[in-house]
Amino acid sequence: MAEIEVKNEKGERDRGSINVASERTRPSRRWLIPLIIVAIVAGVLISGIRSRVKAAAALRGVTAQIAVPSVSVVQPKRAAPAQEIILPGNIQPFISSPIYARTNGYVKKWYFDIGAHVKKGQLLAIIETPELDQQLEQARHNLATAQANLELARITKERYDGLLKKRAVSQQDADNADASYRSNTTIVNSNKANVQQFQALVSFQKIYAPFDGVITARNTDIGDLINSGSSTAARTDLFHISQADTLRVYVNVPQEYSQQVKPGMTTAEIVLAEFPGRRFTGKLVRTAEAINVTTRTLLVEVDLDNPGGTLLSGSYAEVHLKVPAAGSTYIIPVNTLIFRAKGLQVGVVRDGKLEVINVTAGHDLGTEIEIVAGLKDTDQVVLNPPDSLVSGQQVQVVQASLPGDSK
Numbered sequence: 001m002a003e004i005e006v007k008n009e010k011g012e013r014d015r016g017s018i019n020v021a022s023e024r025t026r027p028s029r030r031w032l033i034p035l036i037i038v039a040i041v042a043g044v045l046i047s048g049i050r051s052r053v054k055a056a057a058a059l060r061g062v063t064a065q066i067a068v069p070s071v072s073v074v075q076p077k078r079a080a081p082a083q084e085i086i087l088p089g090n091i092q093p094f095i096s097s098p099i100y101a102r103t104n105g106y107v108k109k110w111y112f113d114i115g116a117h118v119k120k121g122q123l124l125a126i127i128e129t130p131e132l133d134q135q136l137e138q139a140r141h142n143l144a145t146a147q148a149n150l151e152l153a154r155i156t157k158e159r160y161d162g163l164l165k166k167r168a169v170s171q172q173d174a175d176n177a178d179a180s181y182r183s184n185t186t187i188v189n190s191n192k193a194n195v196q197q198f199q200a201l202v203s204f205q206k207i208y209a210p211f212d213g214v215i216t217a218r219n220t221d222i223g224d225l226i227n228s229g230s231s232t233a234a235r236t237d238l239f240h241i242s243q244a245d246t247l248r249v250y251v252n253v254p255q256e257y258s259q260q261v262k263p264g265m266t267t268a269e270i271v272l273a274e275f276p277g278r279r280f281t282g283k284l285v286r287t288a289e290a291i292n293v294t295t296r297t298l299l300v301e302v303d304l305d306n307p308g309g310t311l312l313s314g315s316y317a318e319v320h321l322k323v324p325a326a327g328s329t330y331i332i333p334v335n336t337l338i339f340r341a342k343g344l345q346v347g348v349v350r351d352g353k354l355e356v357i358n359v360t361a362g363h364d365l366g367t368e369i370e371i372v373a374g375l376k377d378t379d380q381v382v383l384n385p386p387d388s389l390v391s392g393q394q395v396q397v398v399q400a401s402l403p404g405d406s407k
Contacts, residue, residue, distance in 0.1 A: 070395070070396040071349065071354070071382045071383075071385075071397065071398065072383040072399075073397055074332070074380070074383055076332045076381055077331040078331075079330065079370060084321065085257060087251050087252065087253060087318070087319050087321065088251070088316065088319070089249045089270065089316070089317040089319035091248075091270075091312070091313055091315040091316075092247065092248045093242035093244045094243050094246040095211060095213065096240070096242045097240070098240050099207060099238050101228055103129050103132055104131070104226060104228050105127040105129035105132065106225060107221065107226060108125075108126040108128040108222070109125060110125040110220065110222070111123060111124055111125065112218075112239075113215065116215045117212075117213070118209040118212070118215060118241070120211050123207070123208055124209055124238070124239055126205060132201055135198050136198035136202055139194045140195055142191050142194070143188065143192055143194070146184065146187040146191045147188050147191075150181070150187070153180045153183070153184040153185075156180065157181040159177075160173055207239070211243055214244060215239055216240045217237070217240035218238070218239055219238060219239070219240075220236065226238070244309060246303055247303070247304045247313060248301055248303060249268070249282055249304055250300070250301055251268075251299075251301075251302060252297035252300075253298045254297055254363065255296045256363055257323055258287075258291065258298040260324050261300055263284055267322055268283070268284055268319055269319075269320040270302070270304055271318040272315060272317050280304055281304075282302040282303060282304035284301070285302070286300075286301045302319065329370055329371070330370070330375045331365070332346070332371055333367065334367060334368060334369050335383060336381045336382060336383055336385065342358060344359055344360070345358050345359065346374075347382035347385040348375070349380040349395060350378075352395070353394055354389055355392075356390065357375075359373065359374030380397060
């Protein structure tokens with residue numbers, strides 16, 4: 001301001017200097033306001049962009065979370081060390097035999113009816129055989145004739161042997177007498193065998209019990225025509241006898257249990273509807289050691305003592321077998337199974353990822369099924385798996401509870 005020439009008084013010079021300073025500060029104030037406005041707009045824009053970025057990131061996170069499917073899983077249960085399987089059984093007598101006649105004839109008399117307990121060797125019936133009796137009589141007469149001829153041949157032979165020593169007959173005559181003697185000896189032996197045969201057939205007129213047992217059927221009556229068991233004609237057993245002091249219970253065990261069912265290792269309990277609340281203990285004594293190709297089952301025999309005849313042969317029974325379970329056997333619900341071209345499968349969650357694995361099924365328990373191979377203790381099995389499940393897929397686990405599980 002010193003360089004400005006001021007011709008006015010001091011007060012005027014002072015106002016002149018103030019006006020010059022105002023003129024210098026006005027341009028800076030004009031630029032400040034737009035800058036503030038720009039800054040405010042920029043702040044608004046940055047804030048909006050940041051909120052949009054956050055919203056987009058949140059949306060991507062939600063979308064990614066929704067894209068990961070949620071699955072309900074259950075823990076497979078280990079099967080008990082020994083499990084009980086219930087199978088239908090057929091009770092049969094320890095010995096059962098039809099009694100046939102070995103000769104033709106008519107029933108003359110029978111002594112026991114159904115339900116009778118008989119001892120071995122006891123007379124059951126008598127068959128009348130008039131034709132056989134006549135044949136035996138004829139055979140005896142033929143034998144007597146042959147014996148008479150043999151005696152004559154013996155005398156002739158001895159006589160010719162004596163005359164030959166005196167050279168009264170030729171050697172040829174002596175040889176003929178000897179041959180005649182030997183021939184008649186053979187005829188006698190043949191007739192003896194024939195008589196013995198008819199005697200044996202006549203002995204079959206009496207029917208005896210072959211062992212101690214009970215008569216379960218009588219299929220003949222007095223006067224019935226009987227065809228021998230060796231005849232080609234239709235034959236009917238006269239009696240049916242069973243020994244029921246010990247019973248055989250036959251059970252068809254499914255193939256998956258065939259390795260656990262061993263004679264002497266497995267106990268069996270027999271349950272019958274006519275004895276509610278009662279169980280009869282039997283012993284597994286033998287198996288067929290072969291799988292039936294039609295039913296894929298193993299035939300098993302359980303022997304059951306029945307000294308009082310309480311149980312009746314031919315009955316239907318439920319057989320409770322306690323068999324040891326396989327070491328890697330698990331129990332899972334049936335609604336976890338996947339049926340595909342690769343075979344029976346289940347979906348399991350391992351380390352947060354889904355794996356579809358093949359399994360081997362054991363016994364079907366209705367709502368549950370045994371798995372004998374494929375599963376691990378740490379596996380989580382997917383319930384109601386959709387067809388879209390693939391191995392390696394990331395999933396969210398929802399633990400499910402099954403009926404009967406403890407809370």
